[in-house]
Amino acid sequence: MPTLFRLLITLGIFAGLVYGAMFALATYVQPNKGEMTVRIPPEKLNRPAL
Known part of the structure; x- marks a missing residue:
């Protein structure tokens, strides 16, 4: 589960930067x-014309 949260937080930060x-x-x-x-x-x- 910690890996899923880390992925979601990373994607959220990336989306915020974009x-x-x-x-x-x-x-x-x-x-x-x-x-x-x-x-x-x-x-x-x-x-x-052709």
């Missing part, structure tokens, strides 16, 4: 806002 890291990333990291343009060559737009 949750804390996700919360910190969602709270403190701000995404860059801006327009993005990607040039597509004309050869890729006018492909013949």
Whole structure:
């Protein structure tokens, strides 16, 4: 039984660390806002149908 409790406590601590890291990333990291343009060559737009 002590091994089961040790496993559950270890998994709980790990889950808490993962949750804390996700919360910190969602709270403190701000995404860059801006327009993005990607040039597509004309050869890729006018492909013949198969």
